Amino acid sequence: MSSPSLTLPSQERPAARRRRLLEILGALAIAATYVYLVLNQPADITGGPGSASALIALTGFLAGAILLIVAVLPTLPASTLVLIPVALVLNIVLGQFVGSTLVPFYLDAIGTVMIAVLAGPAAGAATGALSSVVWSFFNPTVLPFAAGAALIGCLAGLAARYGLFRRFYLAPVAGFVTGIIAGVVSAPVAAFVFGGTSGVATGAIVSAFRAMGDTLLAAITKQALISDPMDKAIVFTIVAVLVYALPRRARQQFPFLRRHRVLAGNSQPIGTRADAPVKDKAHGTASGSASDSTLNG
Amino acid sequence: MPECTAAAGRAVPVNRPVLAAGIRDFTFHDGHAPVLHDVAVTVAPGSFTAILGASGSGKSTLGCLLAGWLPPGGHGTLAGFLQLSGTRLEFDGGAGDPRIDPAQWGRQVGFVPQDPAAVLSTVRSTVAEELAFGLENAGMERGSMKAAVERTARLLGLGSQLDQDPARLSGGQLRRLAIGCAVIPGPPVLVMDEPFASLDAAGANELAALVRDLIKRGTAVVILSQTVSPLLLEAGTWFVLKDGRLTASGPPAAMGPGSGLLPPAIRRLDGLEAATTPVLRASSRQPGELPAGPALELRGVSFGYPKAPVSRRRRRRQEPVPDRREMVLQDVHLAVYPGEIVAVTGPNGAGKSTLLRHFNGLLRPSAGTVLVHGADIGGVPVGKTAASVGLLFQQPRDQLFERTVLREVMFGLDRLVGADVAVARAGAALKAVGLADAAPEHPAELPASAQRLLALATVLARRPAVLALDEPTVALDGDGLALLDAAVRSAAEAGAAVVLVTHELGYARAAAHRILALDGGRLLPAHRPPGY
């Protein structure tokens, strides 16, 4: 029996240039759409639902999100791929639940941010976009927000990569900033495609701004600036709690964590009580226990 | 076939191993000490091999390495070699190490992990498609695929389940499906991790027959186990692992109870249990004089699950959903007195766990009442009843959520008894289950046996009046079982009423004052069921 080789080629194939190109195209499509919408906005807000702006928002953002998925999904290792459905379930279940309450938050990105922290910005972006696409199976109205969700995943991954999860108090700050950016980018979708927001609570906030005479886009952007940063700060904090609670063995599956030293310390967090025997902790004790005690509090 | 090899004249000696490993050491990234050290294993074609080791001895890691599930370099570094079907790969932990192709490796070595549900693809809707998943990925054309699925299903005894949803199989069927997924590409080696854990007698017999069939067809079978089940006596070679090192190897006959080669942590279920083993001895213990009132009483409890909540996906499938609401429990009467140990036995799926869940109100009876210390618990929140009824579940990791072992045992204890007493009680409970040294560790990083004991400690520390244990022996190694036995006995001596539910009749006989059997929803005094 002449079996084919049991090993893989000794080096990773150089990342296909085509994939990189698709990634860039996707990002460009999203950015260009946003710029176009903001520059051309007020003229046709009352021009009726089939307005060119709505179509451009839909096509541009969706095409960008799909390009990102096509670029990233085939490159992900199996360990990340099988985790994406888990993340989507967390997103959908929490998102549906919170969306049905009268809280002006969404909490529908916990899974996305978790993948981003564990596996990096590209995986995060793909998860965000996929989350919207799969969720639209039950709720088609989330589909146009795919680009915003991808952006959240990407920014969360970047925050993790540049060490913002190493200090526990920095995670909500990173979430806050992510929320501002994501909120501003998603607002045109809500304004042009739907002419409003999907929840009663968020709708009330938009109404308040409209009552003061704002344009619809301005009102929705302001509403997003109220809801999104807080929402993402909460989400990032929850993810930090969850990721720090993971034992070493579970963290090992993710080379991204190791390569960029995403989390404080290299060893598991151990009890902060003085009588607990400290076991062979060679590295990262100082920052590790600092953030551990923050976690305790 | 024989003339083929003769004609080819290939210099393949019959005893040349199909699979071999020489591990100088294997260390997980971030790990402090090597998990495996100086382990050499060889598997001859068509042979039957057992790798025995207690919980935490590194046998699962060894199994994953052999099966290509832990490609060196990915999760840890290996120094040594792996050899499969004539290819030998040398590793030294450096950047120049070969990288295993898991898919090609998987066509040569099938692997079935401890939890068979984890191998399911989750994207195939019938058993047949699940079996075919690996063949689809290899691009096999449909005709051969159908033939392979038929053939494998017949071998597994799953012929009539081919159109069923994999998520709805019984534990034994699921185990066989996982084996089928591993053997369908026809690998010359099959490695199985703890295949007998949590199978009842019938399931274990079916599995043993399947293993014998596979060996007869020329597949080399390697079983990793922490217990010596009767089937393993048929193995050609045993390898014994202890603390990550190979301590003995040879034919089973050379490793009898007198040889001292098997560590006591490895349980023997083959009737050769050493007389010195402290765990299972016939017990004619009688509880001391029984106080007047039972700690736990069930009066005429009946229960049937409401029609299963059917998911959106399942409803759409063609298969008929069984519509009749079967009663799992029918008119069950039970009284357990302080200091008494009662065992409830029965095959898998008899409703034993359902019975236990009535003790603290997790399930409410459709008829009848449950009384704890003479008070009806109907309408009392589970969290409140839990103060007097400690319930230990089968899956320890569902019950554990803290970051250290000590915090885990302390959880909620200070609110119950005050901080000072809590520390003392937690320490005592950890000591009772042999985990005093593990206090600062992360519960999820403990070996399976220790996780179960930790879950037991969290229950013991609360000193409940009723202690209810669901399959306490599963995943416990010999040492763990001895600790469990001692802990249960001392809890009973301290006045707790103990109910343990188990499919291991041997353990039930040794540990309990009386044995009841759950059969067809009714609780009866045990007569010896056939098959034990």
Add this chain to the structure above:
Amino acid sequence: MTASPAGAAPAPARRERLNPLTLLAAAAATAVITTAAGSWALSLAVVAACLGLSAAGGTAGRVLPAAAAVLIPFGLSLLVLHGLFFPEGRTVLAEWGPARVTAEGLDFAGQRIVQLAAVVLALLLFSFSVSIPDLVAALSARGVQGRFAFVLASTLTLLPAIADRARRIRQAQEARGLVVSRSLLARIGAFRLQAVPLVLSLIEDAGTRAAALEARGLSNPGPRTSYREVADSRLQRTVRTVLMLAALAAVVLRVVAPGA
């Protein structure tokens, strides 16, 4: 495969033989064209057609609640927003303080709601009528879509399984004496206690599943085959192409000639 006399077969059997991708193309094209056209009449017609089809296909019992869950909050939000506050409106019907009910506002809200209803119903009708295993099989035969199909199917399988596990964890913790009181802080604490083991076990399972699926060739670069046979025909392929082109044309027409 192409020779079957489609006209003679009874309706349900015919739907069985529709390729899921054809259904998808039909739903997507309907959604796109409705959005692009932006006309009351077309939107209402699509809503009516979807309701009729779902009633005929026996999926109304699931499509309608799902659609209502999406559309009712959305509709209320839009009605309040534009019905009461529409600064651009001229025809004032009623006025309370800052709130002005305008005809333009109501018209705007009404159009958006009807149009949204059409799109949501068309897409939900698809997701509740399609056979997921067939869709997965149809997608798996092709490159990136194979991985997308994996994510979609796995998510749908895991939804009930994870909900089940969350319930088991809650039971196990209640059995350890966890009492969740009504205060917000207690609920947040309980959320952490339940989320940690849930996420941890899900990640551990995913690790095992990844290894198992790698060994079964999930990452094979080569061509794949499918065990499940999914009906397809040249007619259906043509229909799909036509639908996609029609959707594209609708978008282009609308963007090029925005004055409509």
